[in-house]
Amino acid sequence: MDERQMHELIGGIYECALESGRLPEIGRQIERALGVESSIHFVSEGQTGRMLRLFSASPNFDPDARSDYERYYHQKNPWFQRAVSRVRSASRRGSRLVMRGEELIEEREFARTEFCADWCSRVGIYHMIGCAYPLPGGMLGGSGVHKTRHQGPFSGQEKRLYGLYMRHFARAIEINMRLRIGESPGGVAPALVEALDMGMILVGEDRKIVQANRVADALLSGRRWLTAVDGRLRTVHHGSLGKFAWLVAEAARTGAGRGLSPGSVMRLRDGEGAILPVLIAPFRAEGGPWGALLPTATIMFRDPASGRLPSETAISEIFALSAAESRLVAMLSAGLTLTESARLAKISRNTAKTQLQSVFAKTGHSRQSQLVADVRANPLIAMHRN
Template sequence: MGLMIAVGEGLEEGDTVQHLPYQYKLTPFADQPLDTVLTVADFMDENEWKNSSYREHWCEKNNIYHVLTADISTPNVGHLRFRVTRTDAQEDFSPADKAFVELLIPHFRRAITTFLQLNSSASLGSLYSRAIGRLSIATITIDEHGKVLDKNVFASHILDAEDGLKIIGGKLTAQDNSDNRELKRLIKATFANADGKQTMPEAMSITRPSGEIALGVVIEVIPSLGWAEGKGQNKAVIYIRDAVGKSTTSIEISKKLFGLTPAETALSLQLTNGLSLEEAAEELNIRRNTARAHLRSIFSKTGVRRQTELVRLFLNSVAALGYDDRNSL
């Protein structure tokens, strides 16, 4: 079963573009030579075509009689099945029609290849963005004037809290005046020093009015295309890490990685979030002796001997990458 995109007049429900299921193995045009333009006459005579179940059950109800077909090969992907149809009242496809479609095949192939490459790049970009989010790293994309172009869910959480950073007039702004001047300077310096070449990211800390530990900020220019000219081409990403934010490590992934029980995993994650053993026991509503017993079992299973080692083990593991960030915050 494949997907067919049907374009033209006379389709069911009156649409000019439809996405339909397509059982390509059940058609007489399956497994034809690649990059070759063919018509029904190349597969069977007219009587065979008129009596074929494919024409009777699918073509006839869609007012299709004449079919021109080509399977277009694409590098490293497979092939695209291209079909052009006409009604019984229209003329059959001529040799000139076939020759014209043959001229189009290389252009179709290039267009398909370009689309697949762009789609792959977009998918990879989305994957990397989700990976950064699962590590609890806030990201904000800005232009050279500091205008916010995009942000992830963790950045939205930090900005909504207005505890160190916020958006004023569409621009990223630090609430402390001194920090704001430094932030503007770093943004300007980051873009000024980029000039199309790789540079070291700029960094600073942002004071928080709440008195919590300062936000860590790193600014890095996104490499631009060398042939692009004019203003507005450059963009930068601001990475923000909230040192007091809770870990988003997945409980299920942690259980699988370290072989811990649900209770042991819950305790480990509380310790990873910076709680003491006593605070973790209170948070989980268990006795301290029970928490100590869990901790001894955790040490035995993971091979660590101290709580600090356990925290480092969890923070440096891939457990956070299994977190479902769609339901985060």
């Protein structure tokens, strides 16, 4: 596969993810890219690993095989169950895990499992590269591509290529789930976007604004972090415009099938140094109410005027914090002092200080005020709540 084909595939991943009915197409695209004929993609509960939805499987999984996997063999799948335990570990919390089957379970041990003997032999698979990745609401995504025993195991190069695709696949599925995309012919349901307690702006590769919801309109009018000049979105702080323009262009090119960037969060400053984190991500809509006929990027951020505070669950999932750390951050975000938070949590102030230092290490902050501002404004937390 040459570079142009790779870019087209990644763009196609985002395009399919914008319509829930087209999610199975992603599996077919990844199969073709890796030269295999078997794949499976599903969503499970994060804590128990229980199957919630099998949304894509290749033709070798006939209806009976799919039903049996969902009802029984999913819980017997040593590849996924062992991957889940690794994703849950503190060192990997909140990150994707891409591994070959042989890295999860020794081949002779795998061959003796009920899963291999009964189900894998039935659908004609033996070797696997898989990915487990966290999703909103404490859920966990699972994907895998397969080879027969005769074809032999996957190579390191195939694993790296699969990991690249899954980086974008996981981001696209997350965007689909958070925004519930696909519920209207045009992609994002306008009524849903207007109801969000967050700003959302669609822009072209050149930052020309395609659409902005009411929260975004209010922020642009205030000219505090972002503004519009001649119909193009720009940062108010001139020193950050170059990076912002580059991130937008990269995300838009990815949505168009001409780039590899999955997007990122950028922290914008106003004239007084206040921070507004914004999520910049690939987006490709096919016309409809939003009128986006060309590949675009989406810019999302929490409504700065909202008085609603983030939940402990949202903080834990977004920043990969422990329950105690998330509780402390939630109380600090509510305006309590460290001493008051410690008293409510029934811990000593020194313990609270230790927890706060751990939070700093995990989130990259160095000051409490900076942490609180980022948590209150974080667009991913706003998306989690909505």
